[in-house]
Amino acid sequence: MRAKRTLVTGLLATAALAASVPAADATPPATSPAPAYRTNCPQLDTSLTWYGDxxxxxxxxxxxxxxxxxxxxxxxxxxxxxxxxxxxxDITDATLAWALKHDKILRPKSWTDTSAWLTPAADRALTRACGTSVPVGRPLPTSRNAACADEIMEIRSTATTMSGEEAFAGDWNHRRTVPEYAWIPQLFAGHSPKALNSFARKARAENLAAPVGSTQTVGTHKLAGYIRxxxxxxxxxxxxxxxxxxxxxxxxxxxxxxxxxxxxxxxxxxxxxxxxxxxxxxxxxxxxxxxxxxxxxxxxxxxxxxxxxxxxxxxxxxxxxxxxxxxxxxxxxxxxxxxxxxxxxxxxxxxxxxxxxxxxxxxxxxxxxxxxxxxxxxxxxxxxxxxxxxxxxxxxxxxxxxxxxxxxxxxxxxxxxxxxxxxxxxxxx
CATH class of the missing domain: 3.40.50.1000 (HAD superfamily/HAD-like)
Incomplete structure (x- = not known):
């Protein structure tokens, strides 16, 4: 459970918002004038560069x-x-890349099980590229199977298959979700949260150690190889x-x-x-x-x-x-x-x-x-x-x-x- 916060009571807004129209603000609570500089007040580091003022x-x-x-x-x-x-x-891209290079994606019974929006075209492309010889629930050899890694990376990055077909279809609220974002956590089904956290930590160490500007290749996809x-x-x-x-x-x-x-x-x-x-x-x-x-x-x-x-x-x-x-x-x-x-x-x-x-x-x-x-x-x-x-x-x-x-x-x-x-x-x- 996340710690509960003590809040100032107030009326909750009840009118629904239009997709791109923010509701008019209520008058913000009055604030005291900005205090004069005091050495005991937390200060941003003046040696770090920000734009303008x-x-x-x-x-x-x-x-x-x-x-x-x-x-x-x-x-x-x-x-x-x-x-x-x-x-x-992007830490999700980094973690997925690490997982594909280390065979951490478990084969689903059917690729359509991974997302309710996955199209038959994407199911066929993934099945063809990743094969069916690996038992369900066992790791796919994506470090050696570039075609499988490519289909996963392409769907993640473009929501299409390697042949350009739509990977997701159906109805969803485009201001509340996007299927390819949901699909990456869904790909890690079968692992424990602790295991996924460990994959991310290993990807973190690898990306922090890599030089700024470096890239990496997964399948035939080239992506950033560093994070700072x-x-x-x-x-x-x-x-x-x-x-x-x-x-x-x-x-x-x-x-x-x-x-x-x-x-x-x-x-x-x-x-x-x-x-x-x-x-x-x-x-x-x-x-x-x-x-x-x-x-x-x-x-x-x-x-x-x-x-x-x-x-x-x-x-x-x-x-x-x-x-x-x-x-x-x-x-x-x-x-x-x-x-x-x-x-x-x-x-x-x-x-x-x-x-x-x-x-x-x-x-x-x-x-x-x-x-x-x-x-x-x-x-x-x-x-x-x-x-x-x-x-x-x-x-x-x-x-x-x-x-x-x-x-x-x-x-x-x-x-x-x-x-x-x-x-x-x-x-x-």
């Missing part, structure tokens, strides 16, 4: 919302996405904790994988939220825990886009049922949120003190970041190998946001007006 703005938010504010009350909450927000590169913690984010998390913030990781990685990494920034299992497989007799199954009023099952509610809000509301603020999907009053919202992709946009936008967007050219997040409707958005290039300026503009006014049915729609402000197209203004040299 982002460090000063973050420090101001920490001083206003943290223990130096003198306002008392419940601990403010901060939440970070993980991949490419706290670290450079961002020093700036480690320092920000340290400072937030020292200032009394309750800090969480909310990731679309499998929870045992995320737990293998979060200790590196001083966060424990209780403060690490990820995809949660159902277990049977101590082993992971293909079932995934739901959120709010979405039942456990095939993975209809992941910590993905609106699902990250639901997980934060449910697990941190203890809001149950359908209300967990709704934007809450300021007393039951994050003070700070950080992310790098559209998968993070909902919870980052929910923050009342500051929203940190790491620029990876993801349209909905960057549209909101550059529009800066509440004056609290901070955009920062990636701290390692930042992207150059995006050519053209972000299509905020037309197709910048994803709707629940998967179509692309305008990015709307709280008042219903569309955000104008935005030029990329904060980027690497």
């Amino acid at each position: 982002n460090r000063a703005k973050l420090q101001k938010m920490i001083d206003e919302r943290g223990s130096c504010s003198g306002t008392g009350g419940p601990r403010p909450v901060a939440a970070f996405d993980w991949d490419n927000t706290v670290v450079k590169n 913690y961002y020093d700036q984010q480690k320092d920000l998390i340290r400072t937030l904790k020292a200032a009394g913030f309750d800090v969480y990781i909310v990731s679309a990685s499998s929870e045992p994988i995320a737990e293998a990494w979060s200790g590196g920034v001083g966060l424990d299992r209780e403060h690490t939220i990820g995809i949660r497989n159902l277990t049977r007799h101590g082993k992971l199954t293909t079932g995934i825990r739901g959120c709010g009023d979405v039942a456990d099952g095939r993975g209809d509610a992941l910590p993905f886009m609106d699902g990250k809000r639901c997980m934060i509301n449910q697990e941190i603020f203890k809001i149950k049922g359908a209300n967990a999907w709704q934007r809450q009053d300021p007393a039951h919202r994050l003070a700070f949120g950080a992310g790098d992709a559209d998968t993070d946009v909902t919870f980052v936008d929910d923050a009342t003190g500051a929203h940190l967007a790491i620029n990876r050219n993801k349209p909905e997040l960057m549209c909101r970041g550059y529009d800066n409707a509440d004056g609290r958005w901070l955009v920062n290039p990636m701290f390692i190998d930042p992207l150059p300026q995006k050519p053209g503009t972000y299509p905020c006014a037309t197709t910048g946001a994803a709707a629940e049915d998967g179509s692309h729609v305008p990015v709307l402000r709280a008042d219903g007006t569309a955000i104008p197209d935005q030029t990329d203004r904060v980027f690497g040299g």
